[in-house]
Amino acid sequence: MSIILPQTEFVDRTTRSIRYLEHGWPTDLCRWHAHEEYELHLITETRGKAFVGDYIGDFEPGYLYLTGPNLPHNWVTDEQVSEPVHIRDMLVQFSHSSVESLAKGFTEFAEVRNMLMSAQSGILFEGFNATFARGHMESIRDHQGPERILAFIRFLVRLNEHAEKRLLSVTRLKQPSDGSKHAMIGTVVDYVVEHYREELSVKQAADIAGMTQATFSRNFQTVTGHNFVEFVNRIRIGKACGMLYASDAPIMTISGRAGFQNIANFNRHFLKMKGMTPSEYREAARKDLFSQTEANS
Secondary structure, three states: OOOOOOEEOOOOOOOOOEEEEEEEEOOOOOOOEEOOOEEEEEEOOOOEEEEEOOEEEEEOOOOEEEEOOOOOEEEEEOOOOOOOEEEEEEEEEEOHHHHHHHHHHOHHHHHHHHHHHHHHHOEEEOOOOHHHHHHHHHHHHHOOHHHHHHHHHHHHHHHHHOOOEEEOOHHHOOOOOOHHHHHHHHHHHHHHHHHOOOOOOHHHHHHHHOOOHHHHHHHHHHHHOOOHHHHHHHHHHHHHHHHHHHOOOOHHHHHHHOOOOOHHHHHHHHHHHHOOOHHHHHHHHHHHHHHHHHHHO
16 A cells, blocks of 8 residues: 555535545445545544554544544454444544634634644544544534534544644654654653653653753754643643543542642643633533533433
């Protein structure tokens, strides 16, 4: 399977800015292809191989991906199925111009724009709750007009808050000219995701990458778009967001589990990144979740 000559898919977007699709299995639409739109892709049934740019990996039900414009991709079921699958995947396609218009009109949308830049390499949202993901997809599917736009934006916001975003295709990453440097930074990113509860310093990260602190800081900013301390705090806040709406643990407990040494520091960073307090976030997130659950029941 070539990653150089994918089939180009042209999408008619004259009537709507967001396109919702479902595929069963088997299907003639399973092919190595690319298109100008971003694509959110949720696997609901079967297991197989995901091909995204130069990435090849396993997929299973619940896996959620975001691919950027013109990034070749395909999902090939490789398990034996005894009968046809009605819905193997659910996906949403949307244009770059649509989200750019949102970012220009609403400065608060700038954080989501950063996630979409990372989608140039393809993103796997590791550990994202499959039930929540399907609920968001169904909400987009079942609404039209402005309500569909709102459901779509709500999903993007939740995805942006999710901490564990795995970049997939090295060839489309914004990276230093020396590819080995990117691999070193990737090692540090993986370390942070695994050890976010621990005390982490620039010196420690530079040692892991085998660089001086100055060289590491420069390359880390180039690859991730954030300085190291900011990146660590974003990972920790993202972890905290998941715990806030998925558990009833006290906020002080969640603060410690997310890697913050004291509640005041946690509250300050949370308010800066989310524009609300942890308790306000928990209330708003659960209100959204419950309202979607009732609407889909």
